[in-house]
Amino acid sequence: MNILIVDDEVIIRTGLASVISWSELGLNLLPPAASAEEALERLEEERPDILMTDIRMNGKSGLELAEEASRLLPGLEVIILSGYGDFDYTQQAIRQGVGDYLLKTSKPEEIIKTVLQAKQRLMERRLKESHAQRLAREDRVRQLQRWVIGGETEAAASILNEEGVRPSEGLWQVLLVAAEGWGTEGQAASLLSFAVHNMLVELLPHTEVFIYEGMNVCVRRASMEGRYEGTIERIEALLKCRLHAAKGTCVHDYKQVHQAYVTAQIAFTYYPLLPGGHLIDYNEVSGRQGGRTVLSQEEENGLGRILLEQDAMGLKSWTRTLAEALIADPECTPLSFKACLQSAAVAAHRWLERTLRAIGREDGARYEPCLLEPMEGLKQRDILFRHLHGIMSLYHTKLAEGQTSHVQRAKAFIESCPPRELSLQQTATYVHLHPGHLSELFKKETGSTFGDYVTGTRMRRAMELLSVSPAKVSEVAAMTGYEDVKYFSRLFKKHTGKTPSEYRDHMLNTYV
Structure with a gap:
């Protein structure tokens, strides 16, 4: 034009x-x-x-x-x-x-948008004027989708014949390109995708480019892949947008192009975890085994303290630190990243249930599960923060319903404090009472001493860990505040009627 x-x-x-x-x-x-x-x-x-x-x-x-x-x-x-x-x-x-x-x-970007809109109007008019051409173009896109997306190799024959290409020649590769930066409105996003499509066609000759589900799919000979990085940078500079691109593995036959597309899709899911790069290569991430999928006990304890203290800034920092630590792991995958964030939501639910139960406010306190959409990456971190903030707000709303005694607040603190750090002095400081006075109130209101209540809390935590964790008995003892495993085992049997090993075996057999 x-x-x-x-x-x-x-x-x-x-x-x-x-x-x-x-x-x-x-x-x-x-x-x-x-x-x-x-x-x-x-x-x-x-x-x-x-x-x-x-x-x-x-x-x-x-x-x-x-x-x-x-x-x-x-x-x-x-x-x-x-x-x-x-x-x-x-x-x-x-x-x-x-x-x-x-x-x-x-x-310049406003001029570009206006000119591209004019170009789009021209193309649409010309397509309407030439019904046969429009049908041919749409049919070609359908054939490309059947070949690349659907894996129907028969659909590739007419396309390759038109290009004069022998199907078995050379290497093939699929590149996926998505763009953002012109707004989230449907029309703006569609126009940006169209603009990127235009430039990919111009800058990547001998490449089939079509739009599928808002993403540009490029099918080309792998021998020309060296131009990818420069092409992406030029498009970003001209259109004032941000591109996310991923390339799949090279394949030796047109019948394997669908597999190349699948590997490009897998690579694309990594872009939120590798935010500094323009182009993600499947070969660079395919060997990842997956990072950790659950919180450490220290992280869970830290989360409990933040929720208890109603510290929104601390909660945001904690969530960011967790996400950054997961991303820094060279074995991290989108699935393991999502699983660990999900475990944080589960840990917060457990904290809420335990703490409300301890202060007698558990009735009606239900919170919807945290739903982390796939391929949201760092946005999942923000979703998690909002979810945790909601749990924190729910707890403090419940706490504000009626009067809360010093003993109830002490119980909430005990549920949120790492077992090994639990002490009468520390708890009394939190509720602003003298330790002796808190001890008297505890005995009067609960019928048990502060020490007995703490022991019961530690035993409940030990029971949870033995039920769901493969940790050794000595490790469970340490996590619940006991350095002497023999003393821990005696207390545990006195509390439950079973040794730690017997209890674990019983729980395993119960769920088999």
């Missing part, structure tokens, strides 16, 4: 001609014209598809040029350039049916 710029100010027309890489938008820039009269003389021979003209010029105005040019070239797309003082002219241009208008002070 041809574009002609018309302006009697040399700085404007040369600036528009040079500031934008028109060829990368799939447009051929004709030599700019210095007047409406010059443009009219050249119209018949050069036949521009898009005319971008100043609204006020010496001689004929841009409106007069637009009117005459549209008569000479029906279907011409006209974009009017105006200044802040040209409001009346702009209104007249709209009444005359001019396609678009821009202020001369518009940023």
